[in-house]
Amino acid sequence: MTSTVPRPRPRPAHTQGSTRCAYTPNGTELVTVGSNNTIRVYKTGFDGEPANIDECQEQNVAVSAANDFFVAGSEDGTVSLYSLSSNAFDRFLLRCSLPVRDVALSPDCKWCAVASDELTVKVVNVEDNTNLKTLREHNKPTKHLSYHPKGDILALSCTDGTIYVYSLTADQPELIRKVDGVIGALDTDAEASSKVVWHPDGRAFAVATPTRDVRVVSKNDWEQQRSFSNGHEGDVTALAWSPNGAMLATAGKDKKILIWATKDQSIIARHDYANVMDLAWHPTKNLLSFTTSDGEVYICPDFVSDQFASWLKLPRQPAPFIHDPLTEISANARRPVIANGFKPQAPRNGRHGTPDSIADLLDDDMDGGDLDDFVVDDDGAGYTTGQKRPAADDEIYGGHASKRANILEPEYHESFQPGSTPWRGNRKYLCLNLIGFVWTVDQDSHNTVTVEFYDHHEHRDFHFTDTFLYDKACLNNKGALFSCPPKDDLPATIFYRPHETWTNRSDWRTQLPKGEAVLAMSLSDSFITVTTTANYVRVYTLFGIPYRVYRPKSAPMVTCASYKDYVLTMGNGALGADGTTKLLYTIHNIKTDEVCQNEDVVALPEGESIKSVFFSDAGDPCIYDSTGTLLTLLHWRRPGRAYWAPLLDTKLLTRLAGGKRQENYFPIAVADNKFHCIILKGGDQYPYFPRPLLSEFEFSVPITGPVEPKKRKSKKSRRTDEDDDDLMNQSDHESSGSDFEPEEPEDAETINLTQSFLLKSIFASQLEDQITGRGSHLKRSALARMELEIDKTLLQMLAVECREGEERGMRALELVRLMRDRTGRMVEAAGKVAERYGRGILGEKIREIGERKMMGDDDGEEDDDDGFA
Known part of the structure; x- marks a missing residue:
């Protein structure tokens, strides 16, 4: 639509050429610079002549303003540098050997880029100005630069068509990201713009593209988000x-000057102005100023029409994401509720590793209470009135801060789907495991889902158009299982x-009750398990028949996993001492309706969270937590006896x-007694x-700690170890190879044997x-072989101890007491090892243990003192 606001008059300010403008942060003054040797300072609300600064350089092409x-x-x-109190030149801040193209003051106005x-x-x-930092890793001339609202990041738009992002938190700035494929390659004096313009919420920036659109890029993952498209028919020269x-x-x-609505990227106003080079919004008023290459300045009060002017009075609005993490957190944006004076909140310092947690998504200057600033709805104009609802504790205590401070605000674990990733741009992985992977692409009107397998001889890849938005x-x-959230009047599916x-068709689709959404789901060879926001666990057969529906004791639900007939569900329980x-x-x-473990505690360090939960290929529950530790659950088939044992840190x-390599690991599975994962570089938390x-x-x-690399032993030591190996082989003719490492130094050897x-x-x-209760012959044989391997490892450890001395x-x-052998062969071999090293007293006591084992008295207790001469 074309604006009906009266057209403002141009103000001749500079000669023809590059002309720029900037408001002071408090909005009291507008500074303009241009090709002549005059700088003009316009007072906001004053329609008279501006203050002029004549003592200045010519061909000024960039300006950035603080309050003074x-x-x-x-x-x-x-x-x-110029003073606004005296409207006069103060001093030179920096001299470059080539023309300056852009300047930017940091948000605290202490640094100038x-x-x-x-x-x-x-x-x-x-x-x-002797305190100087140099950014040199981009190695290309820079056309524009822009500070993040927090001041810790500086984005450079360079002539090679790449955005270089530097972190300024350290003494030496560090290049942390190169963003390719967004801006075009432009000369430093080109009229078209490639400037990075950070959104006020700090989560994304906007930048003009060679296709004459404006693309939004997320700071979290540097992926492209929404676009402001089909507006300009010429190159974009300025944006704000x-x-x-x-x-x-x-x-x-x-x-043209276009005004876009951030929420839906629609054009709400069009204005006809030629040769515009720079745009500047007033910090608080409905006022837009801009400059042209003709040297003119426009100061436009009430530039936004009355229909949309109220939008400028709203609290800070969210940047336009394809999938905004703020609207997709925990159980489809579950709202905190008040219960007995407690208000569940998103994590602040603990549980920070959960997918899409608020602490990872919001900047440090935005706390949980600022979520109200992001609430938008359709009221005809597209936004709310901006009236912020009172805090719940204000309602209870009438705003008394001392009483509010005593209210405990518990933190609950966010729900997550194991093996999935958050949206990154318009893509996300729905599932990653050892069978294959499922990923989806947002195509605006629909999604495209692709399912790929590792074993193409067993299954064929497929993809389909997804109108349900799984x-x-x-x-x-x-098979493959999918779910989609409820939307508008459509229930979750x-x-x-x-x-x-x-048969011709055996796939099926079912809907949940209206308003109920899926939190997590799992698929086994027997059942489908779904946990929902209504605090139900819904179990279906593979043919879609509802098999069980029950309400778990712990809530809100977090996740689930399954293996054959077993289902593991997790939920939030009682409040701990740490809040x-x-x-x-x-x-x-599910099949026998037997509960193996009932509401037992997941072993987590304070403030940590679960990254994934799954069953191993042998059917044992495993978890991977935010400390980077993999644990398995032992004795879980026996009620009350289960405990978590670490397998890998x-x-x-x-x-x-050495600390030279920084990487994270995305858990996939435990199979073949190994941890399968995806190695993530550069601080990434999820694969892409x-x-x-x-x-x-x-x-x-x-x-x-990490074991040192192996080292060769002396020839004499190797010969002695070979003799010990012969003794162990004599105890069991079936033995072929062992975990004994005769080449390692004693400390590493002991660690490895203990590990084994x-x-x-x-x-x-x-x-x-x-095998408890209904063990098969194969499993009993496997257990016997494993116990034999344990005894052989203990025998190797015994040899190391004998070499150390009496x-x-x-x-x-x-070590001999720990042996599991009931035949006495391994104890006999242990005695021979002691004799080989001349440990006579030790050999006698080993024989005593062997005799007791043969008589069935194998509790390992001694009747006399175990002292040695």
Whole structure:
């Protein structure tokens, strides 16, 4: 639509050429610079002549203002500082050898960033210009630069068509990101703009593209978000967000200024102005000013029409995302509720690792109470009136801060779907496991879902057009499961598609009750399990028949996993001493209706969270937490006996020794006694496209730091160890190879043997649990072999202790007591090892243990003192 606001008059300010403008942060003055040797300062609300500063450089091409001073950059390479109290030149701030192209003051106005035709960018301290930082990793001339609203990031738009993002938190600025494929390659003196313009909420920036659109890019993952499209017919020359982010103003070579609605990227006003070079919103008023290449300045009161002027009075509005994380947190944006004076809140310091948690998405200057600033609805104009609802504790205590401070605000664990990732731009993984992966692409009107398998001989890849907008998925060898959230009057839907069928059609779709949404779901060979926002666990057969519906004791629900007939559900339990809810799990045999573990506590360190939960290929529950630790649940088939045992601490991996390599790990599965994951570089928390390769790590119980690399032993030591190996082989002719490492130094050798003993003990416990009550012959045989491997490992550890000397005898004897062999062969071999090293007293005590084992008295207790001469 074309604006009906009266057209403002142009104010001749400078000669023809580059003309720029900037408001002071308090909005009292507008500063303009241009090609002549005069700078003009306009007082807001005063329609008379501006104050002139004649003592200045010519060809000023950039300006940035603070409340009491401003800086201007000139093509002669100088950056000058001017006082607004005296309207006079103060001093030179910096000199460059080539023309200056842009200047920007940091939000605290203590630093000034300077871009020129040089290959580096200078950041100079305003008070002390000898305090200088240099940004040099981009190695290209910079056309524009822009500070993040917090001042910790500086974005450079360079002539090679790349945006370089620097972190300024350290003494030496660090290049943290290169954003390609958004802006075009422009000369530093080109009229078209490639300037990064940060949205006021700090979560994204807008930038003009070569296609004459404006693209929004997320700061969280640097992916492209919504576009302001089909507006200009010429290159975009300037753009600026309104102070609260509710609108975007753009100018182009098509002689148009457009005002866009941020919420839906629609054009709400068109204005005909030619040759516009710069735009500046007043910080608080309905006032837009701009300059042209003709040297003219326009100051436009009431530039936004009455129909939309109220938008400028709204609180800060959210940046336009394709999938805004703020609207997709925890259970489809569950609203906090008041119960007995407690208000559940999003995590502040604990539980920060959960997907899409508010603490990861909001800037540090935005707390949980600012969520009201993001509430928008359709009221005809597209936004609310901006009236902020009173805080719940204000309602209770009438605003008395001392009483509000005593209210405990518990934090609950956010719900998540194992194996999935958040939206990143218009893509996300719905499922990642060892069978394959499912990913979706948002196409605005619909999504496109792709299912790919690792084994193409077993299954064929497929994709389909998704009009339901599925946001969760599960995948196994039998089929693929999908679910979508409720939208408008449409209920949440669950869709199951088997891979193979002997009928014409066996896929099915079912709907949940209106208003009920899926929190998490799992798929096994027997059942489909769905946890919902109504605090129900819904179990279906693979053919869509509702099998069980029950309400778990812990709520809100967090996630679930399943294996054959077993279902593991997790939910928030009672409030702990640290102010967070305890995470509780239940394991239920759906077919027999037997509860194996009932509302037991998930073992988590204080303030940490669950990253993923799944069953291993052997059917044992596993979790991966935000500390980078993989744990498995032992004795879970026996009520009240389950406990979590660590299998791997990724922080202790040898590859991370020395601190030179920084990486994270996205859990996929536990299979073949290995941890399968995706290695993430550069601080990423989730994998992205193209699909990364899977990696695997051997288990390593955290008992010490990374083991040193192996070293060769002396020839004499190797010969002695070979003799010990012969003794162990004599005890069992079936033995072929062992975990004994004769080449390692004693400390590393002891650690590795201890590691092997602990892991094999865990495997033996898992096997023993599987055969309890109805064990098969194969599993009993496997358990016997594993116990034999444990004894052989203990025998190797015994040899190490014997080499250390007589003072280690009691420790050596303890190893013999730990042996599981009931035939006496391993104890006999232990005695021979002691004799080989001349440990006579130790050998006698080992024989005594052997005799007691043969008589059935194998409790390991001694009747006399275990001292040694």
